[in-house]
Amino acid sequence: MTRAGGTRAALLDAALxxxxxxxxxxxPVAVVADRAGVSVGTLYRYFPSKEALGNAVYRLWKQRLAERLAAERSAGASYESTFAAMFRTFVGFAADHPEAFAFLELQQHESYLDVDSRTASTSIDQTAVDFVVQGQRAGEIRAGDPRMLxxxxxxxxxGLxxxxRxxxxxxxxxxxxxxxATWALLDVRSQAE
Amino acid sequence: MTRAGGTRAALLDAALxxxxxxxxxxxPVAVVADRAGVSVGTLYRYFPSKEALGNAVYRLWKQRLAERLAAERSAGASYESTFAAMFRTFVGFAADHPEAFAFLELQQHESYLDVDSRTASTSIDQTAVDFVVQGQRAGEIRAGDPRMLxxxxxxxxxGLxxxxRxxxxxxxxxxxxxxxATWALLDVRSQAE
Amino acid sequence: MTRAGGTRAALLDAALxxxxxxxxxxxPVAVVADRAGVSVGTLYRYFPSKEALGNAVYRLWKQRLAERLAAERSAGASYESTFAAMFRTFVGFAADHPEAFAFLELQQHESYLDVDSRTASTSIDQTAVDFVVQGQRAGEIRAGDPRMLxxxxxxxxxGLxxxxRxxxxxxxxxxxxxxxATWALLDVRSQAE
Amino acid sequence: MTRAGGTRAALLDAALxxxxxxxxxxxPVAVVADRAGVSVGTLYRYFPSKEALGNAVYRLWKQRLAERLAAERSAGASYESTFAAMFRTFVGFAADHPEAFAFLELQQHESYLDVDSRTASTSIDQTAVDFVVQGQRAGEIRAGDPRMLxxxxxxxxxGLxxxxRxxxxxxxxxxxxxxxATWALLDVRSQAE
DNA sequence: AATGAATGAGCATTCATTCAT
DNA sequence: GATGAATGAATGCTCATTCAT
Structure with missing residues (x-):
């Protein structure tokens, strides 16, 4: 089951x-190795530990998601249409990579994520918070703590x-x-007058 | 360290x-037993397995949450005010029992939940879906698949x-x-015309 | 194969x-457990790790040897006769407990001995060094760095x-x-004039 | 990192x-190969197994020590002065090649030494035993089992x-x-009359 | 009823050895 | 000849579960 991308990529795929x-x-790591079509020893040649493998999978997909989301902030577009694009990106990512999305968002990673992985995670939040802050300044997004929104x-x-799933x-x-409906969460026009 | 509610309750508390x-x-189950102030052997007298204990904890709190939510559907109130009450109940439950809420919603239970526990979970969804369906019929909640909303x-x-946490x-x-903002997710008046 | 002394003693015996x-x-720890007639899990109930077991065996016998040696310093005896007693004790210990002696003196323990074990070891040296220093003061043991002697x-x-073995x-x-011959190593009368 | 003596010599040096x-x-053999600046595969081209490598290192240095000791038996010299020369040789060897000496004398080799290596080891003993036997015949070395002395x-x-170290x-x-002091172990004049 | 010692299958990890390139 | 990726058996350790007391 080796892939074009090589053994390392096969392991990342199998792990996901x-x-x-x-x-x-x-x-068990043996299951990952089996699925990737290699031996346990080989897995450990590419990743120093199970934790390292978990982190690598996490980072890989968080970064891919982050890149896709970051690419959506188009220059002149309205906040609503930018939001629509980001929404589609997000839902599209979840549709294209359901396993990756489920792994990222529906599991607990606290026990093994290292600092780099947590940073990768924060970057998506920051993109979103920036978007909200700017939308609030432009008077298009409702008032409230941006991180809360x-x-x-x-x-x-x-949830969706x-x-x-x-x-x-x-x-x-x-x-x-x-x-x-989700845009209404942010839309200033939905704000109670 | 036995509690008023007896050994079983002490074990459920400790487990949570x-x-x-x-x-x-x-x-490890030994840690649960320790925290409850009993021996492992005793734990197994009250619960036939670790899975059974996990299910019992899950069901206990899902049911408590369900009961608190169900109690909020007051007769003559508007949908928005009923929603406000449910929102407060939900957030209040999370504030009163942060460990219970975190256990219920922030962990993966798929690997061990039995049918009864899944049913307990569904009951909350059903309460919510009923509320949405009625609100839609009354013209106060926006159109769309109720389960999706x-x-x-x-x-x-x-997320909040x-x-x-x-x-x-x-x-x-x-x-x-x-x-x-969350009400805007449902509010028919936030619906794009 | 449980012994009078209980499981812990059986494990220490088997380990030696x-x-x-x-x-x-x-x-392998499994071999120790087997020999003691218990399971691996039981071994780990008595010793938190293989290292801890190794240290326990080392300390146990070092202390027994130290006690036997310390008991030999009789009040009025000459240095030569005290030495003879210590020599007999030492050789007798090696004859009575050949496995213990071989374990203590013919293996490398550096990689796992903890501070307590090293201390137990030093105590024997100190007894010996004290004996030599006093013998030198009394003019019965030859000159030279006592630790070297x-x-x-x-x-x-x-070596003997x-x-x-x-x-x-x-x-x-x-x-x-x-x-x-060994006493001649120390005897002041063997010193070249 | 190849040496004058070639790859094999580099491996023996690195192993020691x-x-x-x-x-x-x-x-791990990988560490030996690394230190020698070659790959594991190459190590296995020169030595069929880790055991063979260990034996080769052992034999190499045992033989060097044996040669240096054997060279000391000068014709007309007294036993005491021959002993002094052998003592100096031995201590000098340990000073010149501390790693070799430590490897030979301070580690356990029983688990992997082959017959040839054990023979190399015996040869030093034999040199020493011969020396003692002759000294006893000449009336200069004390009585007693020569191998014991x-x-x-x-x-x-x-020990020294x-x-x-x-x-x-x-x-x-x-x-x-x-x-x-060490000569006194052998010196007939130290023998109790 | 309660205890906690005992069990042993299961897991993450290491490493001597092989072999395709 | 040389390389180093791949192998998989072996090891230390954990933990859900049982059961004699």
């Missing part, structure tokens, strides 16, 4: 897959993806409605 | 506490509590703003 | 035996026991000759 | 060095070197005293 079938903590929106998005089937129309 | 300090999966709202709430400090004013 | 058949480093005598004794058969007469 | 930093048993002397010498600092005067 099996960590999702159970959990990082419940998955981000937590609500991010939570709503995670989690529900789909649990079996909820949504049409494009549904998703457009979800986007509109 | 220690499952939060690490994770269900990372916590519930997922968004529930996700937003979890998670952020507080990660260190975000919020005033009562902030929480009122969070409630208003 | 198997550490001698190979080496501390070459002996102790190293020579201790080395000679270890090692040779017996390798198959050398010695009569009581031989041993008396060995004692006399 | 790293076997002393830890132990033969604790040293050799064991005492060899042990004393090892071990103590120096553990930090004991000795002047030339101290060493002369050590030599005199």
């Amino acid at each position: 897959a099996v960590f999702n079938e159970r959990t990082y903590g419940d998955t 981000v937590a609500l929106v991010y939570g709503a998005l995670v 993806v989690k529900a789909r 649990a079996g909820l089937r949504l049409t494009d129309e549904d998703l457009a409605a979800a986007r509109a | 506490a220690v499952f939060n300090e690490r994770t269900y999966g990372d916590t 519930v997922a968004l709202v529930y996700g937003a709430l979890v 509590v998670k952020a507080r 990660a260190g975000l400090r919020l005033t009562d004013e902030d929480l009122a703003a969070a409630r208003a | 035996a198997v550490f001698n058949e190979r080496t501390y480093g070459d002996t 102790v190293a020579l005598v201790y080395g000679a004794l270890v 026991v090692k040779a017996r 390798a198959g050398l058969r010695l009569t009581d007469e031989d041993l008396a000759a060995a004692r006399a | 060095a790293v076997f002393n930093e830890r132990t033969y048993g604790d040293t 050799v064991a005492l002397v060899y042990g004393a010498l090892v 070197v071990k103590a120096r 553990a930090g004991l600092r000795l002047t030339d005067e101290d060493l002369a005293a050590a030599r005199a």
Whole structure:
């Protein structure tokens, strides 16, 4: 099962897959190695420990998500349309890489994430907080602690993806409605007068 | 260290506490027994397995939350004010029982939850879905798949509590703003015309 | 195979035996447990690690040897007769507990001995150095760095026991000759005039 | 990092060095190869196994020591002066090649030494035993089992070197005293009349 | 009923050795 | 010849569960 990207990439892929079938903590490294089509010894040639492997998987996908989100801040666009783009990116990422999204957002990583991984995670938050702060200054996003608003929106998005993962089937129309509803979380016009 | 409620209650309390300090999966049963002030043997007299204990803790708190939420549907009140009451109940529950909330919503239980526990979980969803469906019929809640709307709202709430747990400090004013924003997720008046 | 002294004693006995058949480093803990007639898990109930077990065995026997040696310093006796008593004690200990002696003196312990164990070891040296210093003051033991003289005598004794272990058969007469020769290492009368 | 003597010599040097930093048993072959500046594969081209490498190192230095000792038996010299020369040779060897001496005398080799290596070891003993037997016939060395006397002397010498290695600092005067004391182990004149 | 000693399968990790390039 | 990636058996240690007292 070796891949074009080589053994290391095969291991990262296998790890993502099996960590999702159970959990990082419940998955023996032997299972990761098996899935990647290599021996345990080989896994340890590429990653010094199970923790290092977990961190590598986490960082890889957090960074990919961060890159996709960062790319959406287009110059002249309105906040609502920028939000719509970010929403689509986020939901699209979750659709394209359901295992990666589930691993990132639906598991507990506190026990093994190192500083670099936590930093990768923070970068997405920061992008979102910046967006909210600017939107508030422009009078398009409602008042309130920006981190709180981000937590609500991010939570709503995670809730959405989690529900789909649990079996909820949504049409494009549904998703457009979800986007509109989530934008209302931020929209200054939804603010009680 | 036995409690008023007896050994079983002491074990459930201890389990909730220690499952939060690490994770269900990372916590040896010996640690639960220790914390409860009993021996491992005794733990196994009250619960046939670690899984059974985990399920009991899960069900206990899911049911308590469900009861508090169900109690909020007052007869003549508007949907918005009912929502406000439910929001307060939910956030209040998380404030009163932070360990319970964290255990219920911030951990993965898939690997060990039995059917009964999953049902207990569904009951809260159902309460919420019923509320949304009725609100939609009454023309006060926006259109869209009710389960999707519930997922968004529930996700937003979890995101809020998670952020507080990660260190975000919020005033009562902030929480009122969070409630208003979350209501906008549902409010028909926030719907784009 | 449980012994009168209980599981812990059985483990210490088994450890001494198997550490001698190979080496501390070459002996899996499973082999120790097997020999003691218990499971690996039980071994770990009595000793937190293999290192701790190794240290416990080392300390136990070093202390027994130290006690036997310390008991030999009789009040009015001459240095030569005190030395003879210590020599007999030492050789007798090696004869009575060949495995213990071999473990203590013929293996490398540097990699795992803790401070307490090293202290137990030093106590024997100190007893010997004190003896030499007093003998020098009394004009019965030759001049020279006392630690150096102790190293020579201790080395000679270890060499003797090692040779017996390798198959050398010695009569009581031989041993008396060995004692006399070893005393010459210290005897002021053997000093070149 | 190849040496004048070629790859094989570089490997033997590297092995001696790293076997002393830890132990033969604790040293991965990869560390030996690294230190020698070659790959593991190359190491296995020169030595069929780790054991073979260990034996080669052992034999190499045992033979060098044996040669230096054997060279000391000068024709007309007295036994005491021959002994003095051998003592100096031995202590000098330990000073010139502390790693080699420590490897030979302060580690356990039983688990992997082959017959040839054991033979190399015996040859030194034989030289020493011959010396003692002749000295006894000449009436200059005390009575007693020659192998026993050799064991005492060899042990004393090892004890001396071990103590120096553990930090004991000795002047030339101290060493002369050590030599005199060690000779007393053999000297017929030290024998109790 | 309660205890806690005992069990042993299971896990992360290491390392001597092989072999395709 | 030389390389170093790959192998997989072996090791120290953990922990859910049982059971004699």
